[in-house]
Amino acid sequence: xxxxxxxxxxxxxxxxxxxxxxxxxxxxxxxxxxxxxxxxxxxxxxxxxxxxxxxxxxxxxxxxxxxxxxxxxxxxxxxxxxxxxxxxxxxxxxxxxxxxxxxxxxxxxxxxxxxxxxxxxxxxxxxxxxxxxxxxxxxxxxxxxxxxxxxxxxxxxxxxxxxxxxxxxxxxxxxxxxxxxxxxxxxxxxxxxxxxxxxxxxxxxxxxxxxxxxxxxxxxxxxxxxxxxxxxxxxxxxxxxxxxxxxxxxxxxxxxxxxxxxxxxxxxxxxxxxxxxxxxxxxxxxxxxxx
Amino acid sequence: xxxxxxxxxxxxxxxxxxxxxxxxxxxxxxxxxxxxxxxxxxxxxxxxxxxxxxxxxxxxxxxxxxxxxxxxxxxxxxxxxxxxxxxxxxxxxxxxxxxxxxxxxxxxxxxxxxxxxxxxxxxxxxxxxxxxxxxxxxxxxxxxxxxxxxxxxxxxxxxxxxxxxxxxxxxxxxxxxxxxxxxxxxxxxxxxxxxxxxxxxxxxxxxxxxxxxxxxxxxxxxxxxxxxxxxxxxxxxxxxxxxxxxxxxxxxxxxxxxxxxxxxxxxxxxxxxxxxxxxxxxxxxxxxxxxxxxxxxxxxxxxxxxxxxxxxxxxxxxxxxxxxxxxxxxxxxxxxxxxxxxxxxxxxxxxxxxxxxxxxxxxxxxxxxxxxxxxxxxxxxxxxxxxxxxxxxxxxxxxxxxxxxxxxxxxxxxxxxxxxxxxxxxxxxxxxxxxxxxxxxxxxxxxxxxxxxxxxxxxxxxxxxxxxxxxxxxxxxxxxxxxxxxxxxxxxxxxxxxxxxxxxxxxxxxxxxxxxxxxxxxxxxxxxxxxxxxxxxxxxxxxxxxxxxxxxx
Numbered sequence: 001x002x003x004x005x006x007x008x009x010x011x012x013x014x015x016x017x018x019x020x021x022x023x024x025x026x027x028x029x030x031x032x033x034x035x036x037x038x039x040x041x042x043x044x045x046x047x048x049x050x051x052x053x054x055x056x057x058x059x060x061x062x063x064x065x066x067x068x069x070x071x072x073x074x075x076x077x078x079x080x081x082x083x084x085x086x087x088x089x090x091x092x093x094x095x096x097x098x099x100x101x102x103x104x105x106x107x108x109x110x111x112x113x114x115x116x117x118x119x120x121x122x123x124x125x126x127x128x129x130x131x132x133x134x135x136x137x138x139x140x141x142x143x144x145x146x147x148x149x150x151x152x153x154x155x156x157x158x159x160x161x162x163x164x165x166x167x168x169x170x171x172x173x174x175x176x177x178x179x180x181x182x183x184x185x186x187x188x189x190x191x192x193x194x195x196x197x198x199x200x201x202x203x204x205x206x207x208x209x210x211x212x213x214x215x216x217x218x219x220x221x222x223x224x225x226x227x228x229x230x231x232x233x234x235x236x237x238x239x240x241x242x243x244x245x246x247x248x249x250x251x252x253x254x255x256x257x258x259x260x261x262x263x264x265x266x267x268x269x270x271x272x273x274x275x276x277x278x279x280x281x282x283x284x285x286x287x288x289x290x291x
Numbered sequence: 292x293x294x295x296x297x298x299x300x301x302x303x304x305x306x307x308x309x310x311x312x313x314x315x316x317x318x319x320x321x322x323x324x325x326x327x328x329x330x331x332x333x334x335x336x337x338x339x340x341x342x343x344x345x346x347x348x349x350x351x352x353x354x355x356x357x358x359x360x361x362x363x364x365x366x367x368x369x370x371x372x373x374x375x376x377x378x379x380x381x382x383x384x385x386x387x388x389x390x391x392x393x394x395x396x397x398x399x400x401x402x403x404x405x406x407x408x409x410x411x412x413x414x415x416x417x418x419x420x421x422x423x424x425x426x427x428x429x430x431x432x433x434x435x436x437x438x439x440x441x442x443x444x445x446x447x448x449x450x451x452x453x454x455x456x457x458x459x460x461x462x463x464x465x466x467x468x469x470x471x472x473x474x475x476x477x478x479x480x481x482x483x484x485x486x487x488x489x490x491x492x493x494x495x496x497x498x499x500x501x502x503x504x505x506x507x508x509x510x511x512x513x514x515x516x517x518x519x520x521x522x523x524x525x526x527x528x529x530x531x532x533x534x535x536x537x538x539x540x541x542x543x544x545x546x547x548x549x550x551x552x553x554x555x556x557x558x559x560x561x562x563x564x565x566x567x568x569x570x571x572x573x574x575x576x577x578x579x580x581x582x583x584x585x586x587x588x589x590x591x592x593x594x595x596x597x598x599x600x601x602x603x604x605x606x607x608x609x610x611x612x613x614x615x616x617x618x619x620x621x622x623x624x625x626x627x628x629x630x631x632x633x634x635x636x637x638x639x640x641x642x643x644x645x646x647x648x649x650x651x652x653x654x655x656x657x658x659x660x661x662x663x664x665x666x667x668x669x670x671x672x673x674x675x676x677x678x679x680x681x682x683x684x685x686x687x688x689x690x691x692x693x694x695x696x697x698x699x700x701x702x703x704x705x706x707x708x709x710x711x712x713x714x715x716x717x718x719x720x721x722x723x724x725x726x727x728x729x730x731x732x733x734x735x736x737x738x739x740x741x742x743x744x745x746x747x748x749x750x751x752x753x754x755x756x757x758x759x760x761x762x763x764x765x766x767x768x769x770x771x772x773x774x775x776x777x778x779x780x781x782x783x784x785x786x787x788x789x790x791x792x793x794x795x796x797x798x799x800x801x802x803x804x805x806x807x808x809x810x811x812x813x814x815x816x817x818x819x820x821x822x823x824x825x826x827x828x829x830x831x832x833x834x835x836x837x838x839x840x841x842x843x844x
Contacts (some may be wrong), residue, residue: 201450203296203324207423 009063009161010119010185013054013087014110014126014139015047017071017199021131032256041074043081047125049192050083053157054125056198059208061161064088070098070109076227083220086212090223091117095231097239102247103133107141109242112235114146122186123159123166124148125266128194143189150189151182155196159186171195298324298422300631301444301454303430303467305332305585306402307342308601308620309460310409313424313629314355317416321635324454325413325424326446328461328832330757332413332426334840335405335818336462337577339485340526340533341368342405343510343618344395349654350625351395351618356412363408364398365528366495366506373612373705376513376564377729382738386612388706390508399506399526399533400617401489402844427835430461433597441471441595447834455640456631457597460624463580464820464832465603471594472603474587475829476823479541481715483521483581484821486550486783487535488558488750489843491572495527498566510612513725515556519548520721523557524614525566530683530844531574532566534558537581537609539716543781544637544825547795550578550783555744564740571742575843576750578783580820581616582607583716584660585669590651593644598627606660612705612716619656626650640818672715684722695731700736729834748791751784751815759837763813765822766829770795772807775826784815794822 019039020026027038038225054065067082069075079090093113101109114121125142129136143150157168164186171193172178200206219226232242239245270276300308300316305327316323329335342364344351353359360367371390375382390397414424427448431585434443434451443453444467459467468474492498499507511523521538536554543550555576557563558571582588592598600606601620608615630646672678684690692700704710714720770773778794779785785792793816799808809826817839823830832838 203298203326203425203428203449203452206425206428206449207324210423211418227564 009057009061009122009159010091010117011054011057011065012114012117012121012124013047013050013065013067013082014124014142015067015069015078015082016044016127016130017041017069018044018131019077022125041078043078044127044130046129046131046194047082048085048127049194049196050125051082051191052126052198052209053154053192053196053229054123055086055209055212056157056200057123057159058086059200059205059212061159063122066091066121068093068110068113070094070106072099073229076224079227080166080220080223082224083216083223085217086216087224092227092229093231094229095233096243097232098243100243100244100247102249103135103137103141104248105242105246106138107145108246109232109235109237110138111145112143112237113230114142116230116235120272122164122188124187124189126189128153128191139189139191146189148187148189149184150191151184152191153193154190155179156199157190157192166190231280293316295443295451295453297453298322300324300422300456300458300628301326301452302458302460304338304459304461304465304603305410305413305424305446306406306460306462306601306620307409307617307744308603308624310406310413311350311352311355311460311624312458312460312600312628313413314416315625316632317420319628319632320420320422321628321632323417324422324452325417325524326428326444327410327424328835330426330836330840331407332410333403333844334404334423335838336844337485337487337579337841338400338402338617338844339524339537339614340365340399340401340528340616341397342400343397343615345393345618346395347393347655348618348622350622353396355621355625355656359409360396360398363401363405366399366582367504368397368399368508368526369505371510371511372507373510373727375655375725375733376511376515376560376562377726377733379732379735379737380729382728382733384702384705386510386705387704389708389711392708399508399528401528401531401533403842406844408681411635413813423475429832429835431455431466433467441597454830455635456643457594458600458624458627458631459597459603460600460620462605463582463602463607464818464823464830465599466831467597468599468603471597472565473589473592473599474603475593475598476532476820478586479544479653479824480539481583481587481605482540482824483537483583484543484550484578484781484783484819485535485541485581486554486578487533487576488554488573489528489575489577490532490534490567491530491574492532492566493530495530495532499527501511501527511557511560511562512721514722515560516553517546517556518555518718518722518723519543519546520716520718521552522721525563534563537614538762539583540580540781540821540824544777547780549578549780549786551747551750551786559740561736561738561740563742564736564738566826567740567742569741573745573750573753575841576754577841577844578817578819578821580824581609584608584619585606585610585662587666588657588660588664590657590661592651593647596641596643598630598644598647600624600627606656608660610662611711611720615713618721619660622654622656623651626654626656647720647752653667668715672719673717678715678717678719681719685719685723685727691727691731694727698732701728701732713812718726745786747786747789751791754815754817755840755842756814757837757840759833762834763811764831764833764838765811765813765816767809767811767826768829769811769827772809775809775822775828776807778822778826779809781825783819784817794826
């Protein structure tokens with residue numbers, strides 16, 4: 001059983017490889033500098049929410065999911081990771097001229113690649129921000145370059161393919177958390193919030209989700225069959241406007257964040273001994289209202 | 292009006308009953324959707340651990356799933372012994388004859404492994420018909436049309452679904468069975484409570500002196516359970532043991548017995564010292580309510596489009612040393628589907644229930660579940676005067692002389708299937724008789740049992756839970772001691788004086804007088820259903836994927 005309103009839509013998800021910052025995996029030298037060589041690269045954790053939003057859209061409305069990234073050839077594995085969640089096709093924008101790009105140059109490059117896709121996508125999903133740069137700028141700048149509307153901080157969404165509209169609930173962070181509902185015409189750029197939760201209210205959605213997940217995991221075993229690599233020539237981009245040369249951002253200095261000073265004193269007490277326990281009680285008692 | 296998704300058949304629950312139902316439906320090209328509330332089939336399911344295939348049954352699990360025994364079971368059970376215990380004296384009987392009566396084969400199983408294997412088969416069979424199996428869906432009630440007729444199910448996680456037939460194989464705590472009024476939780480005497488531990492033992496073959504691909508079942512009865520009616524079991528798995536107890540729930544309630552303590556009495560008895568050692572390690576503690584089909588099985592388990600199978604319909608045969616549930620669930624599940632398929636061909640799907648009921652009778656399943664002889668036994672044997680008299684004679688010098696005289700020939704009596712089906716539910720067969728047999732013809736067991744069973748708190752802390760924070764699935768409606776006090780002892784994860792369990796007893800001052808109040812915390816709940824019978828509650832299962840997750844089952 002399928003939703004009967006499905007006239008397919010084209011979805012692109014943008015992702016990036018970042019150092020795996022999980023404790024026990026990430027490696028820093030004695031100065032607190034990240035050791036890239038010793039730290040594995042993984043798909044940016046926030047991009048999972050973009051992937052889930054894309055998959056929800058495909059399950060509920062049909063369509064095709066293209067996952068795109070920009071980076072060194074080693075990022076192929078990041079795209080494979082994405083395909084394990086779901087992807088029909090993979091694109092990696094990669095060559096030396098694109099290296100060391102800031103958010104601006106990255107947005108220009110991605111914009112060219114998106115415009116080269118045939119057909120042009122209806123929705124682009126991107127992660128909230130990357131775990132390394134933490135700027136949160138690449139997505140919005142790409143939407144600006146494309147001249148598309150953008151919805152950020154999305155916690156739930158519904159796509160009406162026939163009316164070519166997205167209805168989204170987004171978090172508005174003020175003094176209190178509010179949720180705002182917005183309606184936007186396609187094509188549209190969407191940035192799901194880490195609080196985004198995919199919704200599959202029908203049994204047929206769940207069945208389709210299972211089938212698609214099974215299918216994509218099988219496909220990811222030979223993911224290179226669906227992978228297209230594009231360099232700057234294929235995107236018809238001038239090297240002066242991309243990569244390091246095309247990046248207006250100048251990083252003056254990088255200081256490691258000093259460890260937060262601890263202003264609390266700790267004393268180890270052995271509560272197995274009578275004296276130890278009494279001491280603990282003596283310390284805790286004032287907080288329990290005891291005189 | 293809402294437009295709901297429609298499937299030809301909904302099967303609720305992916306245990307053996309649901310799997311069998313789905314197998315027969317899909318064989319007949321019926322678009323079937325199977326809804327399972329666990330994170331994976333088997334994660335919510337517990338059984339003692341033996342599955343039978345009967346010669347007389349129209350369906351067996353390996354008939355429906357040919358690779359079943361090779362992939363999903365632990366060991367063939369080839370030996371069967373009953374131990375009559377009186378203190379340290381034990382008289383052991385070989386019950387192989389009874390065990391093999393009508394038995395094609397019998398294997399020990401662990402439900403997580405068994406049900407998850409079955410589910411893969413069910414998944415591919417159902418997908419072929421345009422349906423499938425979905426985990427993590429809690430079916431919480433029945434969808435009714437404007438005339439009140441059942442037309443589908445409602446769920447916590449997804450929109451309601453309609454179907455031509457709903458086969459409820461959702462186990463002993465089935466909400467569909469209750470909301471349809473076909474089953475209830477009113478009478479404690481209709482239930483047993485089973486409590487089990489899975490024990491790690493790598494060297495099962497050596498310890499039990501078993502040839503490869505053989506296994507043994509030990510049963511225990513007598514005076515080690517403080518007069519509570521029931522018994523114990525030990526089944527050999529591949530690299531583990533399933534050790535547990537099954538007691539009449541009314542007896543547990545009357546004696547205010549704590550189930551986990553009774554299990555400990557079995558675990559620490561000298562007899563088990565020959566198999567368990569000081570490295571004793573429990574992998575999992577679990578419990579379930581077990582319907583007593585003689586009293587609980589609904590002879591007409593259907594309403595409108597709803598057909599109940601397995602534990603949901605009370606189809607669990609527990610008569611004396613015979614404990615058969617899963618095989619009957621398989622037969623019932625297959626028969627329910629068969630009935631639907633036949634009536635669909637005739638264009639009258641609404642008559643599937645009646646057809647199913649007829650099949651339950653014609654195939655002899657209902658008379659296994661509710662033996663006609665039992666009603667006579669119940670009238671005479673469970674009569675208090677008669678029981679007192681029989682127990683009086685048995686315990687008297689005359690009775691003892693008689694049992695001594697019969698001696699080992701008692702073994703033959705125990706092996707008569709018809710006799711075992713006519714055992715009354717009194718203390719006589721469960722406690723008095725085995726105790727006297729143990730005393731009079733038993734031998735003293737002088738084995739040191741080094742086991743010191745873990746505390747209840749440790750048993751609970753070893754279990755995996757995904758708590759639905761802020762949404763307790765059971766509501767205590769009456770917190771007085773009179774209404775719900777028994778739950779403190781009867782609940783397998785609660786105990787008097789234990790603060791980490793589901794049910795606790797508190798002294799509260801009311802108008803200057805001290806009263807006992809009961810409180811409930813569902814966090815450690817293992818979803819057995821005991822408190823639905825023993826306390827005044829609004830009982831439901833947790834949402835899909837939530838609550839306890841059994842790794843062995």
